[in-house]
Amino acid sequence: MSSDSKNLKDLHFIQLRGSSTVMKLMQHIGMRYMDEHPNIRIPLLAGGTAMGYKSALDGTANIGMASGQMPPNIEVWAHKYKYKIEEVTIATDGLVAIVNPANPINNLTLDQLHDIFTGSIANWNALGKYSGPINVVSHDPQLGTYEPWKRQVAGKDHITLKAKVITGINSLMQTISTDPFAIGWVGTTFLSKEKVKPLAVNGVLPTYQNIKQGTYPIRNELQLLVRPNHHKEVKEFIAYCLDVKKGQAIIKELGLVPVVGES
Amino acid sequence: MNRRQLLRNIAIGAGVGSAALAGLIAYPYILAKAKKELMISGSTAVTRFVALLIAPFIEKHPHVKVSIQGGGSFVGLVTLENGGIDLAMMSRDLNFEEFNLDLHSHLIGIEGVAIAVHPSMNINNVSLAHLNGIFEGAITNWDQLGGPNKKINVYSRSEGSSTRAFIEDVILRGAKFTREAKVLDNAAALSEAISQDPDGIGYLTNKNLSNKVKAIAVDGVEISDKTLLLKLYPLCRDMFLVNKNSASAIATDFVQYSMSDAGQEIFVKNGLTQVSR
Numbered sequence: 001m002s003s004d005s006k007n008l009k010d011l012h013f014i015q016l017r018g019s020s021t022v023m024k025l026m027q028h029i030g031m032r033y034m035d036e037h038p039n040i041r042i043p044l045l046a047g048g049t050a051m052g053y054k055s056a057l058d059g060t061a062n063i064g065m066a067s068g069q070m071p072p073n074i075e076v077w078a079h080k081y082k083y084k085i086e087e088v089t090i091a092t093d094g095l096v097a098i099v100n101p102a103n104p105i106n107n108l109t110l111d112q113l114h115d116i117f118t119g120s121i122a123n124w125n126a127l128g129k130y131s132g133p134i135n136v137v138s139h140d141p142q143l144g145t146y147e148p149w150k151r152q153v154a155g156k157d158h159i160t161l162k163a164k165v166i167t168g169i170n171s172l173m174q175t176i177s178t179d180p181f182a183i184g185w186v187g188t189t190f191l192s193k194e195k196v197k198p199l200a201v202n203g204v205l206p207t208y209q210n211i212k213q214g215t216y217p218i219r220n221e222l223q224l225l226v227r228p229n230h231h232k233e234v235k236e237f238i239a240y241c242l243d244v245k246k247g248q249a250i251i252k253e254l255g256l257v258p259v260v261g262e263s
Numbered sequence: 264m265n266r267r268q269l270l271r272n273i274a275i276g277a278g279v280g281s282a283a284l285a286g287l288i289a290y291p292y293i294l295a296k297a298k299k300e301l302m303i304s305g306s307t308a309v310t311r312f313v314a315l316l317i318a319p320f321i322e323k324h325p326h327v328k329v330s331i332q333g334g335g336s337f338v339g340l341v342t343l344e345n346g347g348i349d350l351a352m353m354s355r356d357l358n359f360e361e362f363n364l365d366l367h368s369h370l371i372g373i374e375g376v377a378i379a380v381h382p383s384m385n386i387n388n389v390s391l392a393h394l395n396g397i398f399e400g401a402i403t404n405w406d407q408l409g410g411p412n413k414k415i416n417v418y419s420r421s422e423g424s425s426t427r428a429f430i431e432d433v434i435l436r437g438a439k440f441t442r443e444a445k446v447l448d449n450a451a452a453l454s455e456a457i458s459q460d461p462d463g464i465g466y467l468t469n470k471n472l473s474n475k476v477k478a479i480a481v482d483g484v485e486i487s488d489k490t491l492l493l494k495l496y497p498l499c500r501d502m503f504l505v506n507k508n509s510a511s512a513i514a515t516d517f518v519q520y521s522m523s524d525a526g527q528e529i530f531v532k533n534g535l536t537q538v539s540r
Binding site: 011013031042043045047060073074167 | 358359364368369370373489492494495539
C-alpha cells in the first residue's frame with residue numbers, strides 16, 4: 001500500500017528466482033530480512049532450478065535459487081557466453097520416496113529404489129505383500145528435485161520412460177494420494193499435512209537427525225547462486241542467510257539442516 | 264443440396280487461399296517496417312500498464328515508433344518467438360514448456376487485488392474457497408463465515424474490468440458471478456458503495472484501497488507490498504516483459520526503462536507494487 005512504498009528512491013531490490021523448494025525458505029527469511037532492513041525489498045519468483053541457474057547467469061535475477069546441480073544444456077550455454085556464477089549452499093534437505101497410505105510397504109533398500117525408478121521392477125509383489133503395477137511418478141527435469149534423485153537413486157541409468165511426469169508439488173501429491181500403486185519422491189519440507197506415506201531407506205527415515213548425521217542416504221543441497229562481484233546488498237543478504245543466529249536459525253525452524261554452526 | 268454445399272466450400276476455400284496469398288505477399292513489407300519500430304504485444308492486463316510508459320519513452324526516443332496491442336500472454340509469446348514483435352507482455356512467468364535459453368522474462372510489477380468489506384464487519388480473514396462460494400452465490404450469509412446473521416451483499420465491477428477478469432480467473436475459475444451481485448463501473452464507485460453498506464463485500468486493486476473500507480486477509484495473509492513480493496498473498500498477478508537474445512537496442516532500452524525509477528514510479532502511481540529500480 002502507499003504507506004509501504006514511500007521513499008521509493010532509497011529502496012534496494014534483491015530479486016531471487018528459481019527453485020520452489022528454496023523459495024519456501026526465502027519467504028520466511030525474506031520477511032524477517034525486510035522487517036529488519038526497511039530499505040530492502042525482496043521480490044521472489046519461482047520457475048524451477050533450471051530457471052534459477054539461467055537467471056543468475058544472465059543477470060535477470062540478482063540471486064538464483066537451486067536445489068540441484070546445473071543442467072548440462074545450461075552449462076554449455078553458460079560456457080558459450082562466458083557467464084559465471086558462485087554457488088552458496090545454505091541448507092541440506094532429505095529427499096524421500098512417497099507412496100499411497102494404502103501401500104503396506106514401509107521400507108525399501110536403495111537398490112530396490114533403483115530398480116523401481118529405472119523400471120526393472122514393475123510390480124509391487126516383487127517387494128512385499130502387495131500386488132499391483134508400480135506407477136512411477138517423476139518430477140520434470142527442470143525441477144531441481146529431479147537431478148539429485150536421479151543421480152543418487154538411478155545413478156548412471158535413466159528414470160523409466162513409463163514414469164508419469166509432473167511439473168508441480170500439487171499434482172504430485174494429488175497423484176500419489178489418489179493412486180494406491182503410485183510411488184514418487186519429494187523434499188522433506190513438502191511432507192507436512194500431506195496424505196502420502198514416506199518410506200524409510202535401508203531402514204532409516206529422513207528425520208532431521210538422520211539427514212544431519214548423514215545416515216539417511218538421499219540428500220539435496222539447497223543453494224543460492226550469484227554472479228562474481230555482486231553488489232554489497234546481495235552480499236549482506238547472503239551473509240544473513242548463513243548467519244547462525246539469523247537465516248540458519250530460520251532454516252532449522254523449518255525442519256531443514258543448516259550448513260553453518262552446531263556440529 | 265450437395266452441389267450447393269460443394270460450391271460454397273470451394274468459394275470459402277478460394278477466399279481463404281487468396282487471403283493467405285495476400286498475407287504472404289504483404290509479410291515481408293510488414294516485417295521490414297517492424298524493424299524500425301518497437302512492437303509490443305501480449306497480455307491485456309499488462310497492456311494497461313505498459314501503455315502508460317509509451318508517451319514518456321517516446322519523449323526520450325523521439326525517432327522510435329511504438330505500437331502496442333493486447334491479445335493474451337500466450338499469443339504474445341508465440342508472436343515474439345516467430346519474430347513478429349520485439350517484446351511480449353505476460354501476466355504470468357514462462358512455464359516449463361516455454362522455458363528457453365533464448366528468452367528473457369523480466370518482472371516489471373505485481374498487481375495485488377484486495378478483498379474489501381465495511382470497516383464495521385467483524386471478519387478479518389477469508390479463505391479462497393469461501394471467496395469462491397461468496398462470489399458464485401453459494402455462500403449468502405455472513406454467519407456461514409463466523410460473522411453476523413446478515414445477508415452478504417456482493418459488489419462487482421462491470422464486464423471489461425481487468426480486475427473482474429482477474430477475480431474470474433483466480434477465484435471463480437470459469438464459474439459465473441452471482442446474479443445478485445451489484446455491478447459498478449469503476450473502483451471508486453465500488454469502494455464508495457462498500458463504505459456505505461455494512462454487509463457488503465467486493466474487490467479492489469491495492470491502489471484503490473482507502474480507510475473507508477477494510478481489506479481482509481485471504482488464507483490468513485494480509486495484502487501488503489511485502490506479502491506480494493514474497494508470493495505469500497494469493498490474489499496477485501506478476502507482470503513480465505519478455506525479449507529474445509537478439510532483441511534490438513530499443514527493445515532492451517524499453518525493458519530497462521520499465522524497470523527504472525521513472526518507469527516504476529508510473530506503475531506504482533497506477534497501482535502496481537514496485538519490483539525494481
